[in-house]
Amino acid sequence: MKTRAIALLPVIGLGVLVPLACTAESPDKEEIPVPPIATPTGVRPGPNELPARPAMPDVLTQNDGTRVTSAAQWPARRAEILRTLEYYAVGQAPPAPGNVKGRIVSSQSLAGGKFTYRLVHLTFGPGEKLGLDLGIFTPAGPGPFPAVIAPAGTPPGATALPRLPNGPTQGRGVNVLLVVGGGDTPPPTPPGGGRGGPPDPERMAETNAALARGYAYVIFNNNDCGEDTTLRNPDGSWAFRNTRFFPAYPGYDWGLLRSWAWGVSRLVDYLETDATIDGKKLIVTGTSRTGKSAMVAAAFDERLAMGAPVVTGGGGIGAYRFAGPRRSETLDVMLMKYPNWFSPQLHPFRGQRERLPFDQHWFLAACAPRAFLALEGDADVISLPEAVRQSFLGARPAYALFGAGEKLGVNYAPHGHTFNADDWSALLDFADRHLLGKAVDRRFDRFPTEAELDAALQRPAVPPARAP
Numbered sequence: 001m002k003t004r005a006i007a008l009l010p011v012i013g014l015g016v017l018v019p020l021a022c023t024a025e026s027p028d029k030e031e032i033p034v035p036p037i038a039t040p041t042g043v044r045p046g047p048n049e050l051p052a053r054p055a056m057p058d059v060l061t062q063n064d065g066t067r068v069t070s071a072a073q074w075p076a077r078r079a080e081i082l083r084t085l086e087y088y089a090v091g092q093a094p095p096a097p098g099n100v101k102g103r104i105v106s107s108q109s110l111a112g113g114k115f116t117y118r119l120v121h122l123t124f125g126p127g128e129k130l131g132l133d134l135g136i137f138t139p140a141g142p143g144p145f146p147a148v149i150a151p152a153g154t155p156p157g158a159t160a161l162p163r164l165p166n167g168p169t170q171g172r173g174v175n176v177l178l179v180v181g182g183g184d185t186p187p188p189t190p191p192g193g194g195r196g197g198p199p200d201p202e203r204m205a206e207t208n209a210a211l212a213r214g215y216a217y218v219i220f221n222n223n224d225c226g227e228d229t230t231l232r233n234p235d236g237s238w239a240f241r242n243t244r245f246f247p248a249y250p251g252y253d254w255g256l257l258r259s260w261a262w263g264v265s266r267l268v269d270y271l272e273t274d275a276t277i278d279g280k281k282l283i284v285t286g287t288s289r290t291g292k293s294a295m296v297a298a299a300f301d302e303r304l305a306m307g308a309p310v311v312t313g314g315g316g317i318g319a320y321r322f323a324g325p326r327r328s329e330t331l332d333v334m335l336m337k338y339p340n341w342f343s344p345q346l347h348p349f350r351g352q353r354e355r356l357p358f359d360q361h362w363f364l365a366a367c368a369p370r371a372f373l374a375l376e377g378d379a380d381v382i383s384l385p386e387a388v389r390q391s392f393l394g395a396r397p398a399y400a401l402f403g404a405g406e407k408l409g410v411n412y413a414p415h416g417h418t419f420n421a422d423d424w425s426a427l428l429d430f431a432d433r434h435l436l437g438k439a440v441d442r443r444f445d446r447f448p449t450e451a452e453l454d455a456a457l458q459r460p461a462v463p464p465a466r467a468p
Contacts, residue, residue: 031177037253047355056394059365091254091343100124100269115205119157133158137217146281147216151290156201167230175336176230183231209424225263226256255342261297292316299366306371318387328384361394369402371434373409375423378456379416409444
């Protein structure tokens, strides 16, 4: 394993490790570079060629400087936004394969006939050699049902795929680019399931809030799309590019968030053909890192009627330009801990966030005029409410083009970096209102005050629900 020494200092009261070898504000010159990947997009200007723009880049100003003033102009501007996000933020993904096929592996009735569960195996890609398992839970009845898509681990009855080791410094809050090789030995893969053994479809069905409210629940394992590891090959490249979807598409520099979102789109390819699912009422959600990928999926795939990411933290909904106060995660921190999640073109902007030609509000704007709900926790210190608020303010002009401002919502629940029943309730209420046209008596536009944030940190922790 090639590495350099990293000094670590425990921070009293925080239970975390802070790297002393370099500061988050400046790239470390001893980083072992990641070999570049040539893509069809070519090369765009980097931070040294771009101007400093402390203000949030306007979602309605086109690349030629003209301003979007009507909904008819939005598709062209949205395409510009997505090309920019793909290059700088998440990496370029391959086009849709166009050959997704699904085979029902098994089907069973659950909870005395109240629900049905089906395990479906998808094949697609070059030579139809790629695959992905999904589990589909539906209420009793013919449907079609609106559906919540969530990365909730290996579906019941599917075979869990073997995993690469984690990177040797993964999850330690240090710069993972200082290390090549090594890695922890991965734990044994439980047969047919995730942590703790095979998932129980009966228990999942009986406890799932979406099913209780008449929605279908569709699950997959995001690690079946791209393995969540910072492990690196001897040449410095990411080991995750050796497995899953990546070897089939060597000419693309997509990071893990984009690969997980691309996997969601393959589920959508199939769900549009499933008679029990309403393909016009699909919702994507996820928590923390998969919340980020849910945001990406909603931005890039217009077939998703609603995005509902949960506690996304740094690299999620909150604007990079405003992150940092209250111990919230910044661009610099994310590029040190998990650069593998993002486009390789984002790394040069470490310490230069004001030169970004975009900010995270562009993901939200790309969802307009579809429904989008940010589900946050008032005690989640890694996500700054002011950064989230600035993203909402920056995205609103896109929604205003369509008179759809109410479709961009936020909900702060009383918890930290987790997902609980309050989030499920908000997600389904928002979907009831905007997808099903039901009357819902609650607001989705309130941010906590500074005093409320201080008080939230003194509150006892709330146990999580079964997260998406």
